[in-house]
Amino acid sequence: MADEAKAKGNAAFSSGDFATAIRHFSEAIDLSPNNHVLYSNRSAAYASLQKYSDALTDAKKTVELKPDWSKGYSRLGAAHLGLSQFDDAVSAYKKGLEIDPNNEPLKSGLADAKKASAARFSRGSAPANPFGDAFSGPEMWAKLTADPGTRVYLQQPDFVKMMQDIQKDPNNLNLYLKDQRVMQAFGVLLNVKINKGPGDDVDMPDISSPSSSSSSERKRAAEAEPPKQPEPEPEPEPMELADEEKEKKQRKAEAQKEKEAGNAAYKKKDFDTAIQHYSKALELDDEDVSFLTNRAAVYLEMGKYEDCIKDCDKAVERGRELRSDYKMIARALTRKGTAMGKTAKCSKDYEPVIETYQKALTEHRNPDTLKKLNEAEKAKKELEQQEYYDPELADKEREKGNDYFKQQKYPEAIKHYTESLKRNPKDPKAYSNRAACYTKLGAMPEGLKDAEKCIELDPTFTKGYTRKGAVQFFMKEYEKALETYREGLKHDPNNQELLDGIGRCVQQINRTSRGDVTPEELKERQAKAMSDPEIQNILQDPVMRQVLVDFQENPKAAQEHTKNPGVMDKIQKLISAGIVQMK
Numbered sequence: 001m002a003d004e005a006k007a008k009g010n011a012a013f014s015s016g017d018f019a020t021a022i023r024h025f026s027e028a029i030d031l032s033p034n035n036h037v038l039y040s041n042r043s044a045a046y047a048s049l050q051k052y053s054d055a056l057t058d059a060k061k062t063v064e065l066k067p068d069w070s071k072g073y074s075r076l077g078a079a080h081l082g083l084s085q086f087d088d089a090v091s092a093y094k095k096g097l098e099i100d101p102n103n104e105p106l107k108s109g110l111a112d113a114k115k116a117s118a119a120r121f122s123r124g125s126a127p128a129n130p131f132g133d134a135f136s137g138p139e140m141w142a143k144l145t146a147d148p149g150t151r152v153y154l155q156q157p158d159f160v161k162m163m164q165d166i167q168k169d170p171n172n173l174n175l176y177l178k179d180q181r182v183m184q185a186f187g188v189l190l191n192v193k194i195n196k197g198p199g200d201d202v203d204m205p206d207i208s209s210p211s212s213s214s215s216s217e218r219k220r221a222a223e224a225e226p227p228k229q230p231e232p233e234p235e236p237e238p239m240e241l242a243d244e245e246k247e248k249k250q251r252k253a254e255a256q257k258e259k260e261a262g263n264a265a266y267k268k269k270d271f272d273t274a275i276q277h278y279s280k281a282l283e284l285d286d287e288d289v290s291f292l293t294n295r296a297a298v299y300l301e302m303g304k305y306e307d308c309i310k311d312c313d314k315a316v317e318r319g320r321e322l323r324s325d326y327k328m329i330a331r332a333l334t335r336k337g338t339a340m341g342k343t344a345k346c347s348k349d350y351e352p353v354i355e356t357y358q359k360a361l362t363e364h365r366n367p368d369t370l371k372k373l374n375e376a377e378k379a380k381k382e383l384e385q386q387e388y389y390d391p392e393l394a395d396k397e398r399e400k401g402n403d404y405f406k407q408q409k410y411p412e413a414i415k416h417y418t419e420s421l422k423r424n425p426k427d428p429k430a431y432s433n434r435a436a437c438y439t440k441l442g443a444m445p446e447g448l449k450d451a452e453k454c455i456e457l458d459p460t461f462t463k464g465y466t467r468k469g470a471v472q473f474f475m476k477e478y479e480k481a482l483e484t485y486r487e488g489l490k491h492d493p494n495n496q497e498l499l500d501g502i503g504r505c506v507q508q509i510n511r512t513s514r515g516d517v518t519p520e521e522l523k524e525r526q527a528k529a530m531s532d533p534e535i536q537n538i539l540q541d542p543v544m545r546q547v548l549v550d551f552q553e554n555p556k557a558a559q560e561h562t563k564n565p566g567v568m569d570k571i572q573k574l575i576s577a578g579i580v581q582m583k
Helices: 002-014 018-031 036-048 052-065 070-082 086-099 104-121 139-146 148-155 157-168 170-176 180-190 212-224 241-267 271-284 290-302 305-322 326-342 347-363 367-388 391-406 410-423 428-440 444-457 462-474 478-489 496-513 519-530 533-540 542-553 555-561 565-576
Strands: none
Touching: 002 018, 002 036, 018 036, 036 052, 036 070, 036 139, 052 070, 070 086, 070 104, 086 104, 104 157, 139 148, 139 157, 139 180, 148 157, 148 180, 157 170, 157 180, 170 180, 241 271, 241 290, 271 290, 290 305, 290 326, 305 326, 326 347, 326 367, 347 367, 367 410, 391 410, 391 428, 410 428, 428 444, 428 462, 444 462, 462 478, 462 496, 478 496, 519 533, 533 542, 533 565, 542 555, 542 565, 555 565
């Protein structure tokens, strides 16, 4: 990543290892060739090694990429100044000040450039300051930053103020000779090791001035009145860390405003405007994946499903790089799945949709995503049934099932009836035939379910009632079987199977009413009845409980109850279930 290489370059620069800094900045530029800050930082590193031609090339590139950034012109001016191109340096600093009139480094650089330019044409002037060059230009700050001993002083405002005063006028050095930090910095700038022990005076040559007496007066003034502590004044760092962070925060704030404007446009269904705002937000800040997911939502509403999917993919990829909130990743995946579902035309098209929703749920188990997953699975199943639908093949499979049924090969018959239903799930005959197979195999719940589905598909198909009644009879639910047979007779009053079924049910009900059953049969029927919700409701009904008490203790009241058809119907059900016996 470019940011990682840049961070390594900044660390190397701060430690004074300018060659390593240049190497890391070069790596970062290869990864992000349009980042103006990287060229600016490398220009500073080149200048620190006095490679002013390379520094100039990078400075020009900085200005080319970001012409409204004042720091670029500061780099450009420093490089020209290092190459003794004073007029070009003056021009560069002036351009920078047009952008940022209050920029102190630009002002200081412009003053140095003008002074150096004027020195070329001065004739007969006072002798030049022998140490003036040590304090001129940005090289002074680079040398102080590179030296471990003086680097810490740059964090002290009073030291920075003194060095700025000396840079403006080297004669001011006499004012600060007693400050050990200044003396140490002076030695670093002259490449001379200066030692000062306790009680020892440092033998330093006086700084030449037009008047030695005025110099003496300044010394006495300095001794008589210590310099006032200057107001803190931040020193511009040789790297662009502060400026970059400030610019980054400003871009993020602007991006959030664009996002809010996009949200407002989305609510008004002004989708084109919303897209413009979200796109602008992305240009300003590519570290917030919500801009991508929001734009994807707009594309989804507009029916631009491919664009929606692309934005969701970018959001997932970028989100993983930035280690974004897992909920944001899940949102992007869910939105992608929705867009894919809109374009699905066959059952296979739903497979990646379902997979995408499942991935979203692994990131964050959201109820909305789970609902969409269930809907996609249901849609896939329905399409599979539609694609598999073939009535002709269904009839052939049913006939194969009939052949096996006649051979009493019921499992094989079920297999073909099931295949028939897959080909035509609305065939009541296949359900009826499979119910008969289940009944033969003793699978009563499955047989009952198929018989009820047969009746649901075709209420006039009497075979469904005979199947259902037979299952209920074998389950010893004689009262329910009787009701089923009677319901079938409404559609075919002369159907012999139904009439025979009614006869068998009545016979069993009367047998139970007389108590003509074994204790084991009675116990079994009562246990089954007590698990029947209908029987439970009858027994829990306060009115029916009183009726049962009256039948035992109050014959006169019981006689009145027999006149109520509803009560007698419930009594009959209790008798059929073996709960009540008549003697």
